[in-house]
Amino acid sequence: MAAPHVLTTIDGPVAHVRLNRPDKLNAVDLDVLQGLLDAAAQVRSDRSVRVVVLEGEGASFCSGLDFAEAAKDRVRVARFFLRPPWRRTNAFQQALWAWRELPVPVIAVTRGHVFGAGIQLALAADFRFTTPDCRWSVLEAKWGLVPDMSGTVPLVELVGADVAKRLVLTGEVVSGAQAAALGLATDVADDPMKPAQELIDALLVRSPDSVAAGKKLLNGVRLGSLAAAFRRERLYQLRMFRSPNTVIARRAGMREPGGDTDGAAPQFGPRTFG
Known part of the structure; x- marks a missing residue:
């Protein structure tokens, strides 16, 4: 074969x-x-x-x-x-x-x-x-x-x-x-x-959902109208607010240098966006 x-x-x-x-x-x-x-x-x-x-x-x-x-x-x-x-x-x-x-x-x-x-x-x-x-x-x-x-x-x-x-x-x-x-x-x-x-x-230390949404958002901005771009910003951000990976990212961000970090990389769940 x-x-x-x-x-x-x-x-x-x-x-x-x-x-x-x-x-x-x-x-x-x-x-x-x-x-x-x-x-x-x-x-x-x-x-x-x-x-x-x-x-x-x-x-x-x-x-x-x-x-x-x-x-x-x-x-x-x-x-x-x-x-x-x-x-x-x-x-x-x-x-x-x-x-x-x-x-x-x-x-x-x-x-x-x-x-x-x-x-x-x-x-x-x-x-x-x-x-x-x-x-x-x-x-x-x-x-x-x-x-x-x-x-x-x-x-x-x-x-x-x-x-x-x-x-x-x-x-x-x-x-x-x-x-x-x-x-x-x-x-x-x-x-x-x-x-x-x-x-x-x-890339792997960032939320898979925000990475996916960010890619789609920027691709859409390049090819679409301003009104459509701003609408996507609002829609995707709402999706991020609801993502369990956003909670993990927020907690990890608060532990980065300047906070009480323990140095551990965030453990994200499967991608939920896209």
């Missing part, structure tokens, strides 16, 4: 999701897309998961879409490309956008290549940590195409209009260091898991 093209392992509160086509530099085929959809659904249903780490097995994060492999099943490609009437996205888009919609922070850790579908997957994460020599590109221009897997939305949120247009229109390749300077990557390090782990540690 062939190995799954996406591997998901859950280690306590952290889910590790890895593209698993290292011999193809983790190029995306239809099975990878389905694997990403299934992995996102698994994470969403597990309320003990509080952070997701997205990586690629082997030397590369993702080298883009595997056109040759996908073309072998044109009926399935058409089915993935057509948008169901009840969704805003088709399957090509949703396999990546699903990570944006998850009620937990998603951290992409990248090495090697972050091309085409790979850069769009990385941009769907909330944070991106990369090596200095990693290669990033919105590569679709090379093939006479445009990015169409949800990546245009986070791209224009992260960088200026001129930078976004240059990347999309030229398909130029930038290094991980350049990606960080442009705002595509959150941080750059020889071992990108080190800053990723520091962020994970910082």
Whole structure:
């Protein structure tokens, strides 16, 4: 039996999701897309998961879409490309956008290549940590195409209009260091898991409900009206007031430096929001 093209392992509160086509530099085929959809659904249903780490097995994060492999099943490609009437996205888009919609922070850790579908997957994460020599590109221009897997939305949120247009229109390749300077990557390090782990540690001492609500709140502010943003603030805050994890967070906050802390990390219950 062939190995799954996406591997998901859950280690306590952290889910590790890895593209698993290292011999193809983790190029995306239809099975990878389905694997990403299934992995996102698994994470969403597990309320003990509080952070997701997205990586690629082997030397590369993702080298883009595997056109040759996908073309072998044109009926399935058409089915993935057509948008169901009840969704805003088709399957090509949703396999990546699903990570944006998850009620937990998603951290992409990248090495090697972050091309085409790979850069769009990385941009769907909330944070991106990369090596200095990693290669990033919105590569679709090379093939006479445009990015169409949800990546245009986070791209224009992260960088200026001129930078976004240059990347999309030229398909130029930038290094991980350049990606960080442009705002595509959150941080750059020889071992990108080190800053990723520091962020994970910082997230795990906060209420899973306030983290989930904060992510959804900020995503909504970016894409919606002011009235909708203020309404969400009121609604989500009311939910926080009612969350048992808020009580735990409040008690832990009162014990932090300056209070009568005993140094113990707060022990939160399962996420109730999202």
